[in-house]
Each structure stands twice: as C-alpha cells, then as structure tokens.
Amino acid sequence: MSLNATQLKHVAHLSRIALDEAKIPALLNDLNAILAFAEQLQDSKLDALAPMAHPLDQSQFLRPDIVTEENNRTALQQGAPAVERGLFLVPKVIE
C-alpha cells in the first residue's frame, strides 16, 4: 500500500493540516516508508485470532451516575481566545 499526492492532500484536508506543495514529494516519501514498515504486519497469520479492541485484558470500569463536577466555567474559559455571555467564540461557521 502506498499513498499518492491526491490521497495525501485529502487526508491532510480531513485533518485540517495545511500542506506546503513543495514539501509533498518528501512527505510522500517518508509516509510511504512508514506504511511499508507497518505493512510487514500483513504477513502475520491472524486467521485464528479474534480482533482485539484493546491490548489490556481488562474490561471497562463503570462509574455510578452521580454529578461530581461543579460549574468551573470561569477557570475553564481562561485559556479561550474569545468568550461572550458564557459562550466560546469561534470564527463564523457557515453551514
């Protein structure tokens, strides 16, 4: 498996990463080397094994349905670039 430039741009767009056109050949080279490395896994014989959701052989801890968090808005919004009437402000999202 290897990526071409179109696929790379698509994945970059989905991840909202800005790509410098000049760097695309070098990036493709690096990414495809990583993919080739990972591709060795395809040679493993896994037919007899069930897919594993998590490497730890444990199950999810469940917490009781109790409200434990208090309103901590002031502190939590200190790092926000813009806040108005309790709302986080972000650049206009057009649907």
Place this chain on the structure above:
Amino acid sequence: MSSHAGWEAVIGLEIHTQLATQSKIFSGAATAFGAEPNSQACAVDLGLPGVLPVLNAEAVRMAALFGLAVGAHVALESTFDRKNYFYPDLPKGYQISQLAQPIVSGGAVVIAVGEGDKAVQKTIHLTRAHLEEDAGKSLHEDFAGATGIDLNRAGTPLIEIVSEPEMSSAAEAVAYARKIHAMVQYLGICDGNMQEGSFRVDANVSVRRRGDTQLGTRTEVKNVNSFRFLERAIDYEINRQIELIEDGGRVQQQTRLYDPNKDETRMMRTKEAADDYRYFPDPDLLPVIIKPETLEAWRASLPELPDAKAARYQAHYGLSAYDSSVLTSAKQTAAYFEQTLAAMGKAGDAKLVANWVTGTLAAQLNKEGLEISLSPVPADLLAQLLLRVVDNTLSNKLAKEVFDAVWAGEGTPDGIIEARGLKQITDTGAIEAMVGAILAEHPDKVAEYRAGKDKLFGFFVGLVMKAAKGKANPQQLNDVLKSSLGSCGEEGGV
C-alpha cells in the same frame, strides 16, 4: 401524491435519543437542560489535554433496556470507536461512538398502518442502537462574524437508534417514530421532549419506480422537532425527488434541513463519504462487559410496554383494539386513563373513561396543542365528572358542558353542577309532581290520549321537559308519565 403513482418511497430513520441520566456519559458533569451556557461543561467535555473518559454505568443499563424491550441482541461485550470530524461544537475532534461492536443490534417494533379498524400491522426491523456522546451547540446568530459555542450538551449520553429502510410513506415513518418515542418513555430512559432535542429524528429518504429492486440515491432530512414536521418534511422530500427525476434530474446524496416556516427542505451540505470519518477503536476505553446475570436482572425489571398494555386493556376491560392502542400510545395517556378509572373506584366504567379520554379530552388537547400531562382537566376531576354521569346526575350533553367549564378553570365538576344548577332531576316525587301539574292543565289532551291518540305522549314529554328546564332524567320521566296517564285513566273510569 396521486400524480406520483408508479413511484415508491424508501425511508429509514435514525433517532438520537438522549438518555435520562443525571451525569454525562464520560464525565461527572450535569446533563440538566437549560442551564447557563458552559456551566455544565467540565474538562472532559471540553476535550482538554490529559483527560480520560470514564463510562457511566446508567447509560449502559438504559441502552441495554432498550435492546431488551425491542427484542434485540444485547452484546455482552461492546466497544467504543472514535468518529473523526472537525466542528467547533466537538472540541476533541472526534465523537466517541460505537461502530464495530454496538451494544444493541437487531430487534423490531410493530406499527399500525392506516386509521381505526382498517389499520394493518407492519413490522419494522432495527439495524442497531449504539451508545455515543452528544456534541455541543453552535449559536450562529447574535455574534458579528463569530459563532458562539455552548458545550453543556457535549457528552450527554445518546443511543442512536437506526432502523432498516422498511418504511414506505411519511405516515409509516411517523408511526414508527411514535412507537419508539412511546417505548423510551415507558422504559424511563428518555424524557421524549422533542422541542428540547431529547428525541431527534433524522430521515433517510429515497424514491424508486415501483418494482425496482435497487435503492435510489438517498438524502438525509434533519432539523425535525415534531411528529407533524416529520411527516411534512418526508412528504416534501418524496415529492421533490420524484419531480426532480421526472424532470430528468438526479438526486444527490446530501443532508437537507427542514424549514417549518416555508414547509420545505433545503440543502445543508453534501454528505462526506462514511469512511472519511476514519473510525478506529478508542484506546481510552476498554471493552464494556455485561454479565449474563446482570442482563437477566435488567430483563426482569422491564416495565409493561405499550403492546402488552394494549393487549391487557382489550382482555381485561373489553376495550376495542383501536381504543387500546390509542390509550397506550403514550405512557402519560395510559397513566391518565388508569388514574381516572382508579379514582372512580367501584363505579369505574372503563369504556366510559376510554371514550372520554380518546374523544372529548383528546380533541380538546389537540385543539389547544397541549400534552395530556398538562391537561386543565386532571384525571381526578374527570373521574368526578364521570361519576356524575354514572349516577345519572348528568346527561352526556350536560357532562360536556361541565367538562368545558372545568377546562375553563371554573372549578370542580361537583362545584359547577351546584353553581349552575345543572343537576339532573332524578327525584321520582319531583318528577311526579311536574307530570301531575301538566296533566291537570291539559285535561282535553289527556282525554284524547286515553281515547287512543298515542302520539300525544311526546307532547306531554315535551311540556314536562320544558317545565324541568331540560333537566328531568328522560327514562324516569317516561316511566312516571306512562304510569300517571295509565292510573289517571283508571281513576277517570271509576
């Protein structure tokens, strides 16, 4: 629709049901509706670095209850995946959901298609119901060049209930949505409030020529916050697609928003392909294990559900299939019916109560757009009113008048009967006195009646009723009049 003979619609629904937990699915923040913006959004809900999700046990129980109620497979092991997309109301950049191993898969509900006694039953199968977290809310108005983000809703537990594309009309889709809506409320796992977004229905709609086996390209209709709008939005979308194809166009796969003011759908966005979400198992969450004995305990805890309740109403109270299904279609309606009947005690008459709840009361609620839980005539007052019908204090006509007065807030039925002097005259002595007086005023007519002019009986009934201002019990009046005319005749013969 008649112009569209030869076409059929294929509809599947995705219903986002907010679970009625106190705290969020992965954090201890509160889920109450209507709080100050971002006052119920903690570090986990904000997706701050270093936080970890811890699953809410109650969300798991509620999801499993739903699965048990619809006869689905409830997975003893289910897993969480990340669904990746960028939007400001999803601060982590992914939604925690279940793709590969959902907690609930399969199951079915039965809906009634058509009205009244002509209704036929149709089974709608479910694909799955999976646990996931809700996103926050974006407010696009009021901020020049900016969008306001409220993350109170972020992390609210949801089950997304996905149906198979087995509905073929807007009416069927509404019947299915109503059935699921009733079930989640019977189960107590969702408050069902559509205006507040607790129960959000998205419709996948496509059309094809009758006989085609291939599915047409579908659109997804969102932003429907009532059953009435759901029906109108789907009807609009079916017609739009048929007309588009008949005019030589092609339906594009896209998400469309319903605008209730204009009664139309319009494009919101062309849909990204599913694999653009780049799902992968969430490494922060371990597999969720439900012990078989826990599942059995939950199964044993299931309440009586709408279909079982309707069957009991038919068998136990002798109600019709239609009345039973109407009464059980919402938990509150069934509760109102049962409360009214119970409040009437030994004099309770299930058919009479059913007629009033599905007739007069339902019509009045519908007219004013009220939920039954907010009825101005509560169950105990309807019971008091119907007791006065059972004991013949009120005729049906007068009962309706008293009902309207209770609705208008004029007091209790007994108080209104007293204040308006509406009490039906059932005192035999009083009726005899009125009959005696009328007969004494019309000796000539009495003589004609006795001579064989039977038709005059109605004349006497009318005069006595007029004297009684319409309040004499009709049956008693008949009886008294008959015996008086008869006994008078005997006396006259002496």
